[in-house]
Amino acid sequence: MAFPFFKTEKKAILARCRDDYATKMRLKYAPYYHAMEEQKGTQVRLDGRDMIMLSSNDYLGLSFHPKVIEASRAAVLKWGTSTTGARTSNGSRTFHVELEEKLAAFLGREACHVHAAGYLSCMSSVATFAQKGDIVVGDKNLHSCLWDGIRLSLATVERFSHNNPDDLRNILATASPDVPKMVVVEGVYSMEGHICRLPEIATLAEEYNAFTVLDDAHGFGVLGRQGRGTIDHFGLNHKVDIVCGSLSKSLASTGGFVAGKRELIEYLRTNSKQTIFSAALCPSQAAVAMTALELMQSEPEHLERLWKNTAKYRAILKNLGLDTWGSETPAVPIVLGSKERVYPFWQALLEKGVFTVMSIAPAVPPGKDLIRTAVSAMHTDEQLERIGEAMAYAMKKL
Ligand SMILES: Cc1ncc(COP(=O)(O)O)c(C=O)c1O
Numbered sequence: 001m002a003f004p005f006f007k008t009e010k011k012a013i014l015a016r017c018r019d020d021y022a023t024k025m026r027l028k029y030a031p032y033y034h035a036m037e038e039q040k041g042t043q044v045r046l047d048g049r050d051m052i053m054l055s056s057n058d059y060l061g062l063s064f065h066p067k068v069i070e071a072s073r074a075a076v077l078k079w080g081t082s083t084t085g086a087r088t089s090n091g092s093r094t095f096h097v098e099l100e101e102k103l104a105a106f107l108g109r110e111a112c113h114v115h116a117a118g119y120l121s122c123m124s125s126v127a128t129f130a131q132k133g134d135i136v137v138g139d140k141n142l143h144s145c146l147w148d149g150i151r152l153s154l155a156t157v158e159r160f161s162h163n164n165p166d167d168l169r170n171i172l173a174t175a176s177p178d179v180p181k182m183v184v185v186e187g188v189y190s191m192e193g194h195i196c197r198l199p200e201i202a203t204l205a206e207e208y209n210a211f212t213v214l215d216d217a218h219g220f221g222v223l224g225r226q227g228r229g230t231i232d233h234f235g236l237n238h239k240v241d242i243v244c245g246s247l248s249k250s251l252a253s254t255g256g257f258v259a260g261k262r263e264l265i266e267y268l269r270t271n272s273k274q275t276i277f278s279a280a281l282c283p284s285q286a287a288v289a290m291t292a293l294e295l296m297q298s299e300p301e302h303l304e305r306l307w308k309n310t311a312k313y314r315a316i317l318k319n320l321g322l323d324t325w326g327s328e329t330p331a332v333p334i335v336l337g338s339k340e341r342v343y344p345f346w347q348a349l350l351e352k353g354v355f356t357v358m359s360i361a362p363a364v365p366p367g368k369d370l371i372r373t374a375v376s377a378m379h380t381d382e383q384l385e386r387i388g389e390a391m392a393y394a395m396k397k398l
Pocket residue numbers: 117118119120122143145186190215217218245246247248254255256
């Protein structure tokens with residue numbers, strides 16, 4: 001009886017969840033959280049049926065590479081399954097340092113720090129370096145981890161139109177020259193498949209003296225020499241202060257990284273809560289990432305195959321007249337414009353044995369409701385043909 005308002009608040013929270021659940025049940029919302037029973041490369045088994053996986057981010061197809069699997073097994077045998085703690089308490093191991101040194105060298109950076117999730121890496125890349133009183137200018141279509149980082153920093157936020165340097169210029173030009181500024185972009189926008197207009201954006205950041213953060217979760221492994229990423233693709237390493245990304249895409253692991261000048265990474269290690277208070281990357285994740293990184297350099301055929309598959313897949317979609325939002329990369333959206341069109345399209349693909357994922361407003365801008373697909377180096381020619389047939393069938397169904 002002492003605090004009756006607590007009861008009311010708890011009721012409100014429970015009611016919120018109950019309403020949400022009821023809506024999902026009414027709409028027969030089931031497309032997400034599907035549990036697959038089996039996986040072999042790009043083939044998965046779902047509800048007892050074999051399907052082609054067309055929405056994973058295993059761009060280089062290394063998640064089933066024998067050397068990667070062996071490295072994971074060996075790491076567990078040597079180090080056990082987990083570090084069971086943060087780097088700052090009991091979690092730091094030589095394999096963390098080795099992976100960080102190799103990533104830093106590959107990216108042409110002085111230092112690197114790895115986290116147990118890309119989300120943590122990218123969020124902390126913003127939250128650590130911006131603070132209250134600063135201005136953070138971000139592309140409107142940034143990933144949610146970057147928005148979370150911006151919110152945590154308590155800096156003032158400005159958004160510029162997606163991949164539009166002119167709009168960025170307008171914002172930077174009106175900001176006070178005395179206020180510290182940060183520009184946040186992605187190397188490759190994963191929903192749209194667009195490559196960042198980095199040459200213009202980096203030049204503007206330099207002109208207005210802004211600190212730059214680039215999230216290359218979808219550019220790493222895909223663009224640049226041996227997959228060094230978007231910055232290398234444009235040859236602009238000296239113009240970006242912090243590059244962050246994920247180990248869960250081309251590197252076939254889970255986890256994330258932040259790379260930059262040594263003093264920046266050391267600052268992150270002692271000032272970022274996401275870094276100080278979260279458990280360290282586990283041994284098998286680190287071993288997988290390290291081996292995949294070596295394979296990116298010793299086996300160029302995966303990157304070549306990825307781009308060959310991307311060209312083939314894009315040609316299939318173009319022949320069918322599908323709108324791919326001008327995607328320039330292996331992340332290819334199929335824009336259908338409304339959820340009423342997206343759902344039957346997605347279901348028709350499923351019926352024909354192709355697994356994809358829907359993205360509906362507000363996750364995408366209004367009118368851009370889409371099916372997100374991504375090509376892997378592991379897709380076979382036969383699978384790409386079957387995907388083409390399934391797309392043609394889904395179009396007829398519309
Ligand atoms: C652009 C971008 N940044 C960061 C992340 C987070 O990476 P992770 O899934 O490894 O936590 C993602 C993941 O989807 C992403 O697309």
